Amino acid sequence: MAQVESTTERIVAADADTVFDALxxxxxxxxxxxxxxxxEYEVREGGDGEGTxxxxxxxxxxxxxxxxxxxxxxxxxxxxxxKDRNSSMxxxxxxxxxxxGRARVVVTTVWDGAGGIGGFFERTFAPKGLARIHDAxxxxxxxxxxxx
Numbered sequence: 001m002a003q004v005e006s007t008t009e010r011i012v013a014a015d016a017d018t019v020f021d022a023l024x025x026x027x028x029x030x031x032x033x034x035x036x037x038x039x040e041y042e043v044r045e046g047g048d049g050e051g052t053x054x055x056x057x058x059x060x061x062x063x064x065x066x067x068x069x070x071x072x073x074x075x076x077x078x079x080x081x082x083k084d085r086n087s088s089m090x091x092x093x094x095x096x097x098x099x100x101g102r103a104r105v106v107v108t109t110v111w112d113g114a115g116g117i118g119g120f121f122e123r124t125f126a127p128k129g130l131a132r133i134h135d136a137x138x139x140x141x142x143x144x145x146x147x148x
Contacts, residue, residue, distance in 0.1 A: 004113040006130040009106040010138040014145040016103040020078055020095040022145050023105075024049035029144060035136040050074040054082075060129055088112040105141065107134045 012019050022029045027047030034041060039057045046052035052072040059065045068089070070082040080093040089111040098104040109130055 002113050003110055004126055005108065005110045006126070006128075006134070007106065007108045008131045008134040008138060009104060010135070010142065011098050012103050012105055012138075012142045012145060013101060014103060014142075015101055016078060016095050016097045018145050019103040019105060019141065020080075022141060023093050023095065024072075024074070024080055026052045026054050026072065030054075032144060033137050033140040035133060035140070037133050037136075044069075046072070049080065058133075060126065060133070105138055107138070109134070 022033075024030075025048060027043050031041050034056070037059050039059065040055065042055045044053045044055055050073055054070050054072065056068050056070075057065055058068055066084075066089070067086055069085040070091075071085060073081045073083070075081060078095045082091040082093075084090070089109060091107060091109040094104075094106045094108075096104050096106075113126075
């Protein structure tokens with residue numbers, strides 16, 4: 001199995017702390033950021049960053065739905081890691097200052113891909129599809145924090 005990776009980034013016109021706090025707010029803001037590919041969103045423990053346990057279903061394609069149960073950690077300042085208990089998928093959100101009143105948000109998801117021909121298609125198409133989903137999340141994030 002080869003590891004599959006998808007990375008997306010965006011500059012947001014808000015300070016890094018505001019952006020990070022919005023991403024870490026699983027009990028409030030985060031649900032508003034999720035596009036239609038996400039369903040059954042539920043905070044099961046915590047709700048603010050480290051120690052949160054959140055559930056959702058991610059419909060990456062018309063046939064592929066992942067049931068995700070994510071443990072949230074904050075290994076370093078400005079970093080949220082969402083580790084799926086149901087798979088090898090790990091998503092890391094990094095928020096860093098990008099000049100006065102601006103933040104760079106980089107989201108990277110990695111997982112162990114399938115082998116064989118299915119794995120070839122997964123490695124070829126899944127990162128682009130996930131990047132589109134994350135781009136929609138980042139656009140909603142910008143809309144949420146830039147209006148404050």
